[in-house]
Amino acid sequence: MTSLLSIDILLTAxxxxxxVGLLGLVAPRNTHFISKTLFPLGALVGVLVGLASxxxxxxxxxxxxLVIGLPDLPFHLRLDNLSALFAMLLGFVAAGISIYAAGxxxxxxxxxxxxxxxxxxxxxxxxxxxxxxxxxxxxxxAWETMALSSFFLVTTDHRHEEIRRAGFLYLLIxxxxxxxxxxxxxxxxxxxxxxxxxGMRAQQLSPFWSSAxxxxxxxxxxxxxxxxxxxxxxxxAHPAAPSPVSAMMSGVMLKTAIYGLLRVSFDLVHAxxxxxxxxxxxxxxxxxxxxxxxxxxxxxxxxxxxxxxxENIGLIAVGIGLTLIFHAYRMETLAALAMTxxxxxxxxxxxxxxxxxxxxxxxxxxxxxxSLGKLGxxxxxxxxxxxxxxxxxxxxxxxxxxxxxxxxxxxLQSFLFSPGLPHPWLNMVVPVAAALVVLVAALAGFAMVKxxxxxxxxxxxxxxxxxxxxxxxxxxxxxxxxALITLLLGILPSTVISRIDAATQQLLGTGLAAKLKEQGxxxxxxxxxxxxxxEPLIFLVTIAATLLLGRWLVRHLYHGRVRRTxxxxxxxxxxxPRAQDTAxxxxxxxxxxFEPMFRMQRHFPTARDTEPYYSVKVEDHFWYWLYLxxxxxxxxxxxLIVTLQGGRIAVYLxxxxxxxxxxxxVARP
Amino acid sequence: MNAAIPFSAQLINLFxxxxxxxxxxxxxxxRVLALINLFxLQGLTLCLATLVAAxxxxxxxxxxxxxxxxxxxxxLLPWILYRLVKRLNVKGEVEALINIPTxxxxxxxxxxxxxxxxxxxxxxxxxxxxxxxxxxxAVVMLAFLMMITRQKAITQVVGFLSMENGLFLAxxxxxxxxxxxxxxxxxxxxxxxxxxxxxFFFQIRDxxxxxxxxxxxxxxxx
Numbered sequence: 049m050t051s052l053l054s055i056d057i058l059l060t061a062x063x064x065x066x067x068v069g070l071l072g073l074v075a076p077r078n079t080h081f082i083s084k085t086l087f088p089l090g091a092l093v094g095v096l097v098g099l100a101s102x103x104x105x106x107x108x109x110x111x112x113x114l115v116i117g118l119p120d121l122p123f124h125l126r127l128d129n130l131s132a133l134f135a136m137l138l139g140f141v142a143a144g145i146s147i148y149a150a151g152x153x154x155x156x157x158x159x160x161x162x163x164x165x166x167x168x169x170x171x172x173x174x175x176x177x178x179x180x181x182x183x184x185x186x187x188x189x190a191w192e193t194m195a196l197s198s199f200f201l202v203t204t205d206h207r208h209e210e211i212r213r214a215g216f217l218y219l220l221i222x223x224x225x226x227x228x229x230x231x232x233x234x235x236x237x238x239x240x241x242x243x244x245x246x247g248m249r250a251q252q253l254s255p256f257w258s259s260a261x262x263x264x265x266x267x268x269x270x271x272x273x274x275x276x277x278x279x280x281x282x283x284x285a286h287p288a289a290p291s292p293v294s295a296m297m298s299g300v301m302l303k304t305a306i307y308g309l310l311r312v313s314f315d316l317v318h319a320x321x322x323x324x325x326x327x328x329x330x331x332x333x334x335x336x337x338x339x340x341x342x343x344x345x346x347x348x349x350x351x352x353x354x355x356x357x358x359e360n361i362g363l364i365a366v367g368i369g370l371t372l373i374f375h376a377y378r379m380e381t382l383a384a385l386a387m388t389x390x391x392x393x394x395x396x397x398x399x400x401x402x403x404x405x406x407x408x409x410x411x412x413x414x415x416x417x418x419s420l421g422k423l424g425x426x427x428x429x430x431x432x433x434x435x436x437x438x439x440x441x442x443x444x445x446x447x448x449x450x451x452x453x454x455x456x457x458x459x460l461q462s463f464l465f466s467p468g469l470p471h472p473w474l475n476m477v478v479p480v481a482a483a484l485v486v487l488v489a490a491l492a493g494f495a496m497v498k499x500x501x502x503x504x505x506x507x508x509x510x511x512x513x514x515x516x517x518x519x520x521x522x523x524x525x526x527x528x529x530x531a532l533i534t535l536l537l538g539i540l541p542s543t544v545i546s547r548i549d550a551a552t553q554q555l556l557g558t559g560l561a562a563k564l565k566e567q568g569x570x571x572x573x574x575x576x577x578x579x580x581x582x583e584p585l586i587f588l589v590t591i592a593a594t595l596l597l598g599r600w601l602v603r604h605l606y607h608g609r610v611r612r613t614x615x616x617x618x619x620x621x622x623x624x625p626r627a628q629d630t631a632x633x634x635x636x637x638x639x640x641x642f643e644p645m646f647r648m649q650r651h652f653p654t655a656r657d658t659e660p661y662y663s664v665k666v667e668d669h670f671w672y673w674l675y676l677x678x679x680x681x682x683x684x685x686x687x688l689i690v691t692l693q694g695g696r697i698a699v700y701l702x703x704x705x706x707x708x709x710x711x712x713x714v715a716r717p
Numbered sequence: 718m719n720a721a722i723p724f725s726a727q728l729i730n731l732f733x734x735x736x737x738x739x740x741x742x743x744x745x746x747x748r749v750l751a752l753i754n755l756f757x758l759q760g761l762t763l764c765l766a767t768l769v770a771a772x773x774x775x776x777x778x779x780x781x782x783x784x785x786x787x788x789x790x791x792x793l794l795p796w797i798l799y800r801l802v803k804r805l806n807v808k809g810e811v812e813a814l815i816n817i818p819t820x821x822x823x824x825x826x827x828x829x830x831x832x833x834x835x836x837x838x839x840x841x842x843x844x845x846x847x848x849x850x851x852x853x854x855a856v857v858m859l860a861f862l863m864m865i866t867r868q869k870a871i872t873q874v875v876g877f878l879s880m881e882n883g884l885f886l887a888x889x890x891x892x893x894x895x896x897x898x899x900x901x902x903x904x905x906x907x908x909x910x911x912x913x914x915x916x917f918f919f920q921i922r923d924x925x926x927x928x929x930x931x932x933x934x935x936x937x938x939x
Binding site: 697698701702705708709712713716 | 862
């Protein structure tokens with residue numbers, strides 16, 4: 049019954065989000081009403097969206113035509129399996145973030161809470177409409193609403209100069225991306241003037257125009273997702289935004305870009321050409337490696353997570369590339385495997401990265417500190433946040449038994465089949481890419497150890513941290529919700545894959561569900577159990593049993609008592625919090641090994657300094673190689689054009705006069 | 718004279734020629750008051766030309782056009798301009814950016830271009846006034862040239878109004894005038910435009926103690 053109505057439910061939900069947002073304007077300064085009534089309502093709508101989409105997964109596509117829009121140009125909406133999958137992700141993750149936000153927003157922080165509530169819920173509603181849109185017009189309207197509402201959310205604290213700068217950079221790149229997407233849609237209509245997605249599917253484009261549409265879509269959606277070299281807004285905008293907004297942007301908004309890329313490359317354009325895949329693979333690899341390297345050397349916790357998001361988007365792009373390659377050679381089972389990895393990683397990343405961003409929000413509220421160098425030992429003061437963050441960190445590091453491992457394992461599994469590609473050098477080069485993916489996964493683990501270890505473990509680096517308090521009830525609930533999703537995605541991969549398989553089947557024609565049905569629900573063996581299988585539940589039980597057994601053994605068979613005493617101090621007579629490894633010190637080996645990848649400004653203390661200090665500033669090469677030259681070029685062209693504006697009225701009149709004369713002479717009959 | 722051309726058409730051609738001559742006179746004129754007189758004279762000639770066309774063709778709205786021209790361009794606007802010149806105390810001499818003989822030569826070239834461009838258009842038209850289309854275009858261009866080469870703000874306004882005369886002549890010669898609504902609209906625009914410019918003159922003079930538009934170069938943003 050649900051599947052018949054789910055598009056109506058989703059539309060109602062989008063409207064409900066809009067109404068909840070507007071209600072925020074009724075009493076824009078009443079923080080209590082807004083945070084304790086409106087945000088939980090929004091979360092409820094999120095759960096509804098998640099359940100309705102989950103129910104419609106695997107069902108037939110549903111369409112709707114809205115009366116709003118321009119005359120003769122109504123909004124077409126369609127809920128198919130791909131939309132349903134991403135709407136499910138949006139709904140469930142938004143529910144967690146909204147519940148958390150109910151406890152997060154306080155009085156007197158930037159924008160009035162009512163306005164913030166409106167922007168936030170508009171952001172949610174526009175993302176839902178992006179996922180449901182079935183014509184370019186509705187898509188672009190929703191896409192731009194999404195960009196604008198998130199821009200205002202990023203600049204919530206607009207009193208700070210750098211936050212305004214970050215917002216502007218975000219808006220600029222969002223617009224460049226939107227232009228590319230618009231052009232891509234234009235190419236896909238094939239000149240027929242039919243901007244509905246059904247019309248685009250019906251077009252048979254030549255390989256040249258298909259490739260043009262694909263490349264434009266890759267650039268446009270890549271700008272939103274944060275693919276290199278259009279990633280620069282991401283590490284600026286994410287730290288600038290309030291934590292629930294960073295979580296929403298990183299967890300869900302980046303996925304709408306992935307959705308768009310999948311929609312264009314597998315659904316709207318028919319031709320699949322192998323080099324499309326190679327391109328996505330290469331860009332994805334560069335993005336992943338770049339993201340993870342920069343995330344290891346950050347000393348601001350939100351920037352670290354933002355770069356880690358770039359890395360994860362890179363991995364997703366690698367998966368898309370691999371899918372495209374397999375698809376181009378009609379190796380559909382393997383394509384389905386890679387596609388499953390992509391979709392799974394989207395789900396996994398949206399849950400664990402929003403969880404981690406929310407944890408940084410709690411830490412920020414408790415300590416007013418974002419710099420890793422001034423945190424530490426918070427597990428003693430904030431046990432809830434610390435343990436829930438551990439779930440996110442394990443998933444993000446790609447360790448079993450949580451969600452990140454499943455998707456990375458699936459991705460590597462599909463890489464292991466790439467030597468079978470019927471192309472002379474692809475079957476040699478692509479496996480090498482697998483090695484890089486493994487490197488990225490390992491470095492991601494390093495970054496996460498740094499993130500967790502420096503914030504939560506060790507001793508407190510500042511005396512003020514003693515006053516830190518744990519998260520409130522709402523915040524705990526939101527964090528626990530996301531941690532639960534991460535856990536479920538980790539231990540029930542077969543069940544999840546058989547649900548999301550509908551989307552894979554829609555895009556590729558084949559899926560993994562049939563194969564998985566032969567095996568039990570506890571086991572994941574995508575190609576054959578002989579080749580590779582993963583039983584997360586058994587793994588979890590084994591680990592837990594080993595730990596408990598070890599504890600029991602130590603407690604009862606060893607000398608049976610626990611002593612609390614000072615740790616061995618290695619012979620130093622003084623051991624304070626300052627003697628701990630710092631954020632910069634921890635990542636020093638990475639900076640040394642990958643030195644050419646960073647642009648560093650370092651200051652070393654010398655023996656003669658009266659106040660010796662060490663500082664390192666890591667900057668992005670792309671900023672100097674690509675963005676600043678473009679900015680300089682634009683500046684130079686403007687200076688040339690400004691000479692036209694001499695300020696003399698006679699000269700201005702002369703311009704019009706000469707134009708008139710030329711037009712008269714040219715347009716003579 | 719070619720006998721094929723009726724007397725009324727010859728008369729209109731004569732008036733058109735006078736308008737062109739007046740346009741050249743305005744281009745050559747150095748004094749502001751004389752310039753306004755010439756403008757009023759040009760308006761009067763235009764009014765007469767329209768009147769002749771109205772009598773010949775019997776089109777009622779051409780009478781209104783002629784009346785409008787008389788009221789606005791011969792009486793009201795010159796009177797406003799006179800008052801402006803008096804109130805603003807503009808010195809008699811008008812400095813030109815380019816010297817007058819050169820301007821006249823450029824004007825000659827423009828007239829040739831205008832005739833050349835207008836020739837194919839006037840062949841399409843069937844009005845008795847079609848021969849004057851080239852002249853009308855030439856008047857527009859000469860007025861434009863005057864706006865470019867003069868430095869006082871008032872002369873630019875006179876150039877602008879003279880350009881409107883040219884347009885009016887073009888409309889009359891090609892299609893016996895524009896629809897009445899359009900004509901009224903344009904007349905109102907011109908009137909309001911002149912009044913607003915008059916206000917601006919006072920502002921400009923207060924700001925720069927002069928009406929020389931070269932001072933406004935300082936206004937551009939750097």
